[in-house]
Amino acid sequence: MAPPAVDPDRLRKELEAIVGPRRVSMRPVDLDTYARDMWPRLLLARRAGAPPAHLPYAVVWPESAREVASLVKRARALGVPIIPYGGGSGVCGGVVPVHGGVTLDLKRMQALRSVRGDELIADVEAGLSGERFERDLARRGFTFGNFPSSIYCSTVGGWLATRAAGQLSTKYGKVEDRVAGLTVVTGTGELIDTDGPSRALGGPSWTQLVLGSEGTLGVITSARLRLAPAPQLRVFRGFEVGSVAAGTEAIRRVLQRGLRPAVVRLYDELDTFLNSLKPGGGHGDGRDDRRQHAFAPAPLPGEGALPVLPGPPASDRDDGPLRRLLALGRRGSRGLRQDAMGALLSRPRAVNGLVGAVAEKLARKGCRLIIGLEGARIRTEIEAALTFAELERAGCKDLGEEPGKQWLAHRYAVSYKMSPAFRDGAFVDTMEVASSWEQLMDLYHSVRAAIGRHAVVMAHFSHAYPEGCSIYFTFAGHADDRAGSERLYDAIWRDGLEAATRVGGTISHHHGVGLLKGPYMFGEHREAMSLLHGLKRTLDPDDIMNPGKLGLVHPHAPEVDGSGGAGGPGGGGRP
Amino acid sequence: MTAALRADLEQALGAEHVAAEDAREWRVSPGAAAEVAEVVRIAGRHGAAIIPVGSASRAPRLRGVDRSRVMVSTRRLDQVIHLDETSLLCHVQAGLTGLGLEKVLTPRGLSIGDYPPSLLGSTLGGLVAVRTPGKSSARHGFFEDAVLGLSAVLADGRTVHTRAAPRRATGPDLARALCGSEGTLGLITSVVLRIHRRPEARFLAAFVLPGVDAAVAATYLALRExxxxxxxRVLDAAEAAHWYGAAVCGDGEAVVVAATAGPTDLAACDRDLITSAVRAEGGRDADLALAETWWKRRHSAEPWPGPPPSFQLTATPARLCGAYHAVRGAVTAAGAAARVHLSRFDATGAVLFVTFVDPEAGPVATAPVLTGAREAAVRDAALTAARAAGGYLFGGRARELDPYLQALRAALDPDGLMNPGALVG
Known part of the structure; x- marks a missing residue:
């Protein structure tokens, strides 16, 4: 780690002069906590007992945009980087202080300042937790429509900084589709509002140029977000379809007819197969669902409406297909268990082929498709009927509403379920790529093959649009030690993302770039990176905002670790 | 110096594609994106300004441009590069007009979408590069929302391609830097646009409501459903009388004409939702012929009959009625009269189209449109009132963000050659 550019005592005094002594910390435990997010590669090091490769110099909890502006100005004068921090739920290492610096935790800025029903706009501070935001809106009869599986541990500001997506994105869009304006502290410490009728004004849309900048252009401190009326009706349905290709074709036909389901999820054969392994035949029981929904707004009786927010996942429940995969080899002592899983995951190609074949030929399950619609009552009813009819015309078999309800009950589970796999010596991660429909099956097969050379891989298709779709690959790998695991992990990402770029897909649909995908940004954007560099010079001329991320190379970068890659610790496997 | 510039341009494009407009201005028509890049490099070498010209529906901004000028016409860049009927995407060169693209799409059952047909005479590159009023569709959003990717030549002659993806999370949306930039950050050479299947069904409806306030309320009630x-379109009584005759509605009332489109059941549902919202606000059905006339005129290739509206402003949903009444009041106080219609409704608001007339010359519906000094005085009064009521005028810029725009220009175009007269002052 590079030593602080300034004397720690002086830095502390400077920071305390702005926010007072109680909201500045240089305690080792805080520095350690804020050194990372949920990037699985960092967990590999963690598991091996290694200390973080990069620590912030200090953690500060500002309470207003003005304080953030003062902190940025001060940091700029001192030449110290600033790293904005929300919920810490990122999975790409976007908050790792690779050049040191001061981490700003924005979670004390969590006011829902106003909700204007007549304009359908909420003014909200960046540090508000996603779950509290949607809950407060639900109480007032609105929704922002963003329900990522990380909703309990992510913030609104984090969503905006990474262009996040939620599970209902097919209806509501990604977050960038619902922003009326941002308040941003730029790298010069100036406070700007990007609001205004962008459609009436000349010049580029600054809102769209700051969204997704992951803290590299400035700190988003608050936002005006577009709301929708809370749904009056929800309809969920499961379907079965012969193959991934037939399933994606059915989804494409639905969307291109102008129908907008909120949830579209198609699981490939392996994912479907593992879902079917659930004890009890893959059906949730009603008692469970009621417990899940206990604190959400109650549905109107007899109207089939499901509540807006199911509760947090209970720790003792079944936890997703991966866990079930790992459980295939799980009997006996922990040592035996690890051996079994190690054996399984060390032969990914065999497992991928075998399980896929089992799923397809013996179980004859085909692929599971979950479709959900929500919204105003009358229109949603008609849209649902048209959607289901279109799916049946496309060869999908209606399984009734149970699979849909089951998915709804478990939909936030995945974000909390990585640690058991890590405990058992394996690692798990997800890769979300996207492309137009024309390239989608090429994207699926090439990325799946690329990952499948190294790890057991499954996929589902979600976040569908009239012009294309995202594919969410989940993979599990295993190696004998940390170095081996990291090598394997980097190889998976290198081969997977290169395959995505090769067939014309994008390397990220909604997780963002951070450190992990920085080395692949040039492949993604090529010469258009010069536009990003132009923006960087414009909004952050001294390069103090979250340096080393988004593939932007820090001009004064010291060697950050042994690998020396521009991408920081390991660089996610620079090609 | 200028002779050398001309010689270089002629060598790159062929003499037939370089025309001298005056001693210091040439109009060039490159036939390929690579030629655009070459033109930019040549102009850069000679320190000449590079000014894009699309369908030339707007005069180029040349104020303060005191150097040789190369006007880059996209006239020859009028090809469809790739039509992806599977993904409903179309990669087109910047000089193709909306109408030109519709000619390709219509026989295939496809369409650009329900944008106001009046804007389809413009080139697609121009539509993306320049923000002007009314480039939006209630069904598809603002025109630049249809842009999934684009190619452009930057000031240093490099060509950037922002690759099309349905959505991505790989940093800011870099294509949006070029959208609305009016050629100051780069010359757009092609765009990847989202297109649509032609709707299965279309329904029209017409209503009379007790007033503009009720009509706006009914519209948003329906949008919420x-x-x-x-x-x-919402027309106030004077505007309705102007288009449909004095008998169409009473004084103070308003007319609403609407069209819905999509799968038959949904389009009918949408029409019924509008009808029910109108009833809830005290409205009644009007002769369907009103809507048919409106729709036909909207889609006619004929130019807009009569002079264009005196001015246009936009306001958010909660401020539309306030802006409307403020403008009407100010115009009346200034001794004139106005007829107004509201259109382009979506979640972000709508556009008010205001026409000033001379009330002393007859009934408001048929009175002549104000011109000259009197028009200017009334316009000033109306603008002040509109601003005070929270309306936004088209063509402005977010002044407080201007230093950032100029800094971005300087970062990408240090010599200030890219359309230097645009987006300044």
Whole structure:
């Protein structure tokens, strides 16, 4: 780690002069906590007992945009980087202080300042937790429509900084589709509002140029977000379809007819197969669902409406297909268990082929498709009927509403379920790529093959649009030690993302770039990176905002670790 | 110096594609994106300004441009590069007009979408590069929302391609830097646009409501019930009388004409949702012929009959009525009269189209449109009132963000050659 550019005592005094002594910390435990997010590669090091490769110099909890502006100005004068921090739920290492610096935790800025029903706009501070935001809106009869599986541990500001997506994105869009304006502290410490009728004004849309900048252009401190009326009706349905290709074709036909389901999820054969392994035949029981929904707004009786927010996942429940995969080899002592899983995951190609074949030929399950619609009552009813009819015309078999309800009950589970796999010596991660429909099956097969050379891989298709779709690959790998695991992990990402770029897909649909995908940004954007560099010079001329991320190379970068890659610790496997 | 510039341009493009407009201005028509890049490099070498010209529906901004000028016409860049009927995407060169693209799409059952047909005479590159009023559709959003990717030549002659993806999370949306930039950050050479299947069904409807306030309220009531319109227009009594005759509605009333489109059941549902919202606000059905006339005129290739509206402003949903009454009041106080219609309704608001007339010359519906000094005085009064009521005028810029725009220009175009007269002052 590079030593602080300034004397720690002086830095502390400077920071305390702005926010007072109680909201500045240089305690080792805080520095350690804020050194990372949920990037699985960092967990590999963690598991091996290694200390973080990069620590912030200090953690500060500002309470207003003005304080953030003062902190940025001060940091700029001192030449110290600033790293904005929300919920810490990122999975790409976007908050790792690779050049040191001061981490700003924005979670004390969590006011829902106003909700204007007549304009359908909420003014909200960046540090508000996603779950509290949607809950407060639900109480007032609105929704922002963003329900990522990380909703309990992510913030609104984090969503905006990474262009996040939620599970209902097919209806509501990604977050960038619902922003009326941002308040941003730029790298010069100036406070700007990007609001205004962008459609009436000349010049580029600054809102769209700051969204997704992951803290590299400035700190988003608050936002005006577009709301929708809370749904009056929800309809969920499961379907079965012969193959991934037939399933994606059915989804494409639905969307291109102008129908907008909120949830579209198609699981490939392996994912479907593992879902079917659930004890009890893959059906949730009603008692469970009621417990899940206990604190959400109650549905109107007899109207089939499901509540807006199911509760947090209970720790003792079944936890997703991966866990079930790992459980295939799980009997006996922990040592035996690890051996079994190690054996399984060390032969990914065999497992991928075998399980896929089992799923397809013996179980004859085909692929599971979950479709959900929500919204105003009358229109949603008609849209649902048209959607289901279109799916049946496309060869999908209606399984009734149970699979849909089951998915709804478990939909936030995945974000909390990585640690058991890590405990058992394996690692798990997800890769979300996207492309137009024309390239989608090429994207699926090439990325799946690329990952499948190294790890057991499954996929589902979600976040569908009239012009294309995202594919969410989940993979599990295993190696004998940390170095081996990291090598394997980097190889998976290198081969997977290169395959995505090769067939014309994008390397990220909604997780963002951070450190992990920085080395692949040039492949993604090529010469258009010069536009990003132009923006960087414009909004952050001294390069103090979250340096080393988004593939932007820090001009004064010291060697950050042994690998020396521009991408920081390991660089996610620079090609 | 200028002779050398001309010689270089002629060598790159062929003499037939370089025309001298005056001693210091040439109009060039490159036939390929690579030629655009070459033109930019040549102009850069000679320190000449590079000014894009699309369909030339707007005069180029040349104020303060005191150097040789190369006007880059996209006239020859009028090809469809790739039509992806599977993904409903179309990669087109910047000089193709909306109408030109529709000619390719229509026989295939496809369409650009329900944008106001009046804007389809413009080049697609121009539509993306320049923000002007009314480039939006209730069904598809603002025109630049249809842009999934684009190619452009930057000041240093490099060509950037922002690759099309349905959505991505790989940093800021870099294509949006070029959208609305009016050629100051780069010359757009092609765009990847989202296109649509032609709707299965279309329904029209016409209503009379007790007033503009009730009509706006009914519109937003229907939008909240998620009714998607293909077009919807609210006309105040004077405007309605102007278009449909004095008998169409009473003094102080308003007329609403609407179109819905999509799968038959949904389009009918949308029409019924609008009807029910109108009833809830005290409205009644009007002769369907009103809507048919409106729709036909909207889609006619004929130019807009009569002079264009005196001015246009936009306001958010809660401020539309306030802006309307403020403008009417100010115009009346200034001794004139106005007829107004509201259109382009979506969640972000709508556009008010205001026409000033001379009330002493006859009934407001048929009175002549104000011109000259009197028009200017009334316009000033109306603008002040509109601003005070929270309306936004088209063509402005977010002044407080201007230093950032100029800094971005300087970062990408240090010599200030890219359309230097645009987006300044």
């Amino acid at each position: 998620e009714a998607a319109t293909a077009g919807l």
